Amino acid sequence: METAYTHVMRSLSDCGSSATCGSEEQAAIRKGSWTEDEDFLLTNFVSIHGEGHWNSVARCSGLKRTGKSCRLRWLNYLRPNVRRGNITLQEQLLILELHSRWGNRWSKIAEQLPGRTDNEIKNYWRTRVVKLARQLKCDVNSKQFRDALRFVWMPRLMERINASTGGSSNDQTTFCSNTQAHSDSCVMANPQMLLEVSSYSSGVENVQPPSLSESSVSYNLMGGAGSNNWSPDSAEMGQFNYSDNMQAFEPGNGFGGVDNLWTDENIWFLQQQLADDI
DNA sequence: AATGTCTCCAACCGCCCGCAC
DNA sequence: TGTGCGGGCGGTTGGAGACAT
Structure with missing residues (x-):
């Protein structure tokens, strides 16, 4: 044959x-x-x-x-099945997540977004994400900017996904760790998005996107105390710590106790960008 | 309306890796 | 084992269209 x-x-x-x-x-x-x-x-x-x-x-x-x-x-x-048109909110969220884990492995990231090409994802990253970093006057690979993505941009995307899908409390999944005490800051997301994320990640041989737990439904966005210090280790553990919520980005609070990147002006600018542009 | 500037993205470039010989 | 070739990948560029002046 x-x-x-x-x-x-x-x-x-x-x-x-x-x-x-x-x-x-x-x-x-x-x-x-x-x-x-x-x-x-x-x-x-x-x-x-x-x-x-x-x-x-x-x-x-x-x-x-x-x-x-x-x-x-x-x-x-x-090629057949090439998806054209705007990157959806769900796709944006997935790109941000996977990039935080894999870096500029565009083809690997593209594997998780059916119909999207590595070139398209790379272009998205450069035109949207790098541009934002430039406007914030920080390095796109810096911890500060990565924190901004994880603690501001990604939660914001999830909020918008929820809003666009019009989910109610019955058809949403609350993203909290089992031990999370701050229930008022839990992030909600529509199960449909999770299913999409789940399907994206199927077939990955060695590593799973960090958004997924074994059950593919619960998603640990909320870390424990002190979880605002993101580390690659925590990502490797499959745990995203989007908290301790937006307070860290409120003017005057600084961020992570580190630098002066998060000036009032920068934080205001970032929030405006995310509100208007994403 | 004309010109300059910016943004986006398709396409190219160079490097690297795996495989066949 | 060394070499050449094909293909994949990430980085970069250039042109077209949008937008501002």
Whole structure:
């Protein structure tokens, strides 16, 4: 029985004797935006021969493109099931979470967002998150900014998700640790979002996104005392500590007892950004 | 209306890794 | 074991459109 792989190899091998496969045709490599005709050619070629062996695809399809260019165009644009359009609130939340865990592992993050490409996520991060860090005049990789994401931005996203889904107390899940005493500061989220997060994370081999517990329903956003000091260790444990709530970001309180980044002006600015822009 | 500036994102680049030989 | 090639990944760039002046 012929596998997809052997089919591709045989097809491309056949192509090797084709008149359209001459190296002289590669003399002028095209760059820049793809035309409709090029998209059509590539789509047809891949639908017949399958993905992979992109240099051969470039040679044999008649496209005056590099293999890398063909691969990129296919993966980021032409491939079926590519999701286009705005990143949803749920997706934003997941990106922030996964980035806090994995850093700039865009392809790994993209695996958890069906239909989204690493390029798209990378662009989102650069245009939205890095921009915000720049406006706050802090490094995007600094602890201060990461704290801002975890304690302000992500809870804010969850609030907006709740608001947009119109959940009631019956169809929401309260995100509290079992030992959390401050019930008034628990974060609520719609189970649908959790299910989406859960489905995103299925199939991950070694590590699970930190948003999930074993049951995929309870989500420990609330740490114990002193939980405002985020650490990679706590993330590794699968525990997010979004508390001790927004008080830490109120003007004059500073944050984490550390620096002077969280000036009144910065905090006000951040909250305005999150309220208006996200 | 014309020009300058900013934002977003598609595409490119260079590095690295795995695999075949 | 060394080498070359293909493919994947993250970083960066450039152009088009939106917006401001």
